[in-house]
Amino acid sequence: MATSRDAPNPLRPYYIPPSIGLPPDVPHSQTSSSPPRYSSGSTKASLGSQARDMLSDLDYDSYFPNNDPTIAGHAKKLLDQALWNYTSVLLAQPFEVAKTILQIHEATGQLPGLKINGEDFVKRSRPESFASGKFEDYPSDEESDEDAPGYFTSTAPQIRQPTDYSPSASRSRSPQKRQRNVDSRSRSSTPTRPPPPTFRKLDLKRPDSLLEVIAQLWQKESAWGVWKGTNCTFIYNFLLKTTESWFRSAISALLNVPDPGLIGHGVSGIGGLDIMDSPSPLMSLGVAVAATAIAATILAPLDLIRTRLLITPISSPPRSIYPCLALLPSLSISPSILPATLLHACIPTIISTSTPLVLRSTLSIDPILTPTTYSFSTFLSSTAELFVKLPFETVLRRGQVAVLQDHENQRLSSEYRTLPTHQKSPVYGMEDSDLSIRSFKTIVEPGQYKGVLGTMWYVAREEGVTVIGPTASKAASAKSMGFARPTRTKKGQGVHGLWRGWRVGVWGLVGIWGAAAMGGGGGEF
Numbered sequence: 334m335a336t337s338r339d340a341p342n343p344l345r346p347y348y349i350p351p352s353i354g355l356p357p358d359v360p361h362s363q364t365s366s367s368p369p370r371y372s373s374g375s376t377k378a379s380l381g382s383q384a385r386d387m388l389s390d391l392d393y394d395s396y397f398p399n400n401d402p403t404i405a406g407h408a409k410k411l412l413d414q415a416l417w418n419y420t421s422v423l424l425a426q427p428f429e430v431a432k433t434i435l436q437i438h439e440a441t442g443q444l445p446g447l448k449i450n451g452e453d454f455v456k457r458s459r460p461e462s463f464a465s466g467k468f469e470d471y472p473s474d475e476e477s478d479e480d481a482p483g484y485f486t487s488t489a490p491q492i493r494q495p496t497d498y499s500p501s502a503s504r505s506r507s508p509q510k511r512q513r514n515v516d517s518r519s520r521s522s523t524p525t526r527p528p529p530p531t532f533r534k535l536d537l538k539r540p541d542s543l544l545e546v547i548a549q550l551w552q553k554e555s556a557w558g559v560w561k562g563t564n565c566t567f568i569y570n571f572l573l574k575t576t577e578s579w580f581r582s583a584i585s586a587l588l589n590v591p592d593p594g595l596i597g598h599g600v601s602g603i604g605g606l607d608i609m610d611s612p613s614p615l616m617s618l619g620v621a622v623a624a625t626a627i628a629a630t631i632l633a634p635l636d637l638i639r640t641r642l643l644i645t646p647i648s649s650p651p652r653s654i655y656p657c658l659a660l661l662p663s664l665s666i667s668p669s670i671l672p673a674t675l676l677h678a679c680i681p682t683i684i685s686t687s688t689p690l691v692l693r694s695t696l697s698i699d700p701i702l703t704p705t706t707y708s709f710s711t712f713l714s715s716t717a718e719l720f721v722k723l724p725f726e727t728v729l730r731r732g733q734v735a736v737l738q739d740h741e742n743q744r745l746s747s748e749y750r751t752l753p754t755h756q757k758s759p760v761y762g763m764e765d766s767d768l769s770i771r772s773f774k775t776i777v778e779p780g781q782y783k784g785v786l787g788t789m790w791y792v793a794r795e796e797g798v799t800v801i802g803p804t805a806s807k808a809a810s811a812k813s814m815g816f817a818r819p820t821r822t823k824k825g826q827g828v829h830g831l832w833r834g835w836r837v838g839v840w841g842l843v844g845i846w847g848a849a850a851m852g853g854g855g856g857e858f
Contacts, residue, residue, distance in 0.1 A: 554647050
């Protein structure tokens with residue numbers, strides 16, 4: 334007896350048969366009268382129709398949003414991503430320039446404008462000096478008139494000096510004297526080309542103020558000085574991500590492990606890699622660190638050029654990537670900054686990649702079960718990564734400045750030996766520049782580089798001064814008792830000198846985490 338598939342079963346009155354799946358087998362009695370005549374083509378067609386019947390009610394559009402990707406769609410997606418990345422770099426570039434300048438800036442031993450016990454620090458240290466301003470109303474020896482007779486004169490006949498140029502005599506005179514002598518000899522001087530504008534360095538009062546650096550850059554170099562090096566920074570970030578991803582995939586294929594960039598993508602929540610789902614998490618961590626180290630080593634010359642563009646004035650040529658690369662003696666990393674480069678690149682990768690592994694396997698903090706705790710833990714991890722990265726970044730920037738100064742000295746010495754006369758530079762962008770003139774001039778006085786640990790010790794213990802004053806409660810109690818607690822100064826910047834520019838990093842993390850939390854992402858960023 335033939336039964337229909339959609340007919341109700343008296344033994345299962347509430348059963349609803351599924352709408353998908355293979356049709357029930359037809360009984361043999363109904364098919365015996367008509368023998369089947371199937372060919373290979375009809376068999377394939379029947380299988381295809383059966384597959385369409387099975388998947389006709391499946392809604393898989395949410396899993397595959399781009400069913401028919403086109404070239405125009407891919408191009409639009411790449412263009413939007415590039416525009417987003419460039420806009421991000423453009424908005425963050427003023428703070429990046431200010432942070433880099435603060436990192437290479439050497440804090441002086443005297444802090445102008447600093448008052449200790451109501452008295453200026455410079456005046457207190459040198460109370461009777463001419464630089465203190467006490468004798469600024471009195472004329473100096475250089476400003477005195479050369480033709481005025483001295484009080485103590487000799488009775489011997491004065492011998493007239495020849496009028497030829499004497500370098501020693503010219504050096505002994507001040508610029509005011511030479512100008513007065515030229516004006517007295519000839520009132521009608523021939524017009525000459527005005528001298529080039531003198532280069533003015535930034536006068537930073539505080540060694541950790543980002544807004545002060547941005548304000549002085551805007552005053553001296555306008556918007557070009559605030560947003561300099563934007564194109565180089567964008568190209569470096571793009572090449573760093575691309576090179577790192579390529580080497581990570583290549584090393585994963587050689588070691589027969591999954592690519593850390595593909596497994597658990599987007600689950601980390603801190604912009605790192607989630608290696609929790611990897612069959613060998615430690616091997617994946619090693620692959621990620623090795624790829625980061627190789628990419629940072631290969632792109633070290635471009636990072637060197639980026640630092641040069643940020644710390645030099647806009648009037649110092651060259652200002653493009655290719656001419657700056659042409660000035661380098663080689664396109665390989667200098668051995669003196671190799672340790673700082675590796676530490677600056679690898680340590681943040683270790684922290685960001687191992688954080689999901691520690692949170693999920695050791696602390697049992699899961700992004701699905703406990704999203705708030707997981708997001709806050711990742712925020713703390715990102716903050717710790719920032720404060721660990723900044724000291725190595727300060728050391729790296731100072732090392733790059735030292736390498737650039739060594740390259741400039743080598744270039745000048747080679748030009749001095751090979752070119753007896755002034756010739757034009759063959760480098761593109763410096764055709765009108767004199768080879769015998771130093772082209773690398775920093776906008777601030779650079780600090781010393783003494784290796785990784787040596788530079789950290791120098792900044793913390795020897796560079797500049799730190800003012801140690803009483804707290805508000807102690808100062809109030811001392812004032813009530815009729816005396817004031819003295820303010821002491823200590824040599825060195827302390828640990829805070831290694832964290833220059835930390836405020837912009839912390840506020841960036843807070844802004845990203847807060848925006849993701851308010852957007853419903855659970856605080857993941």
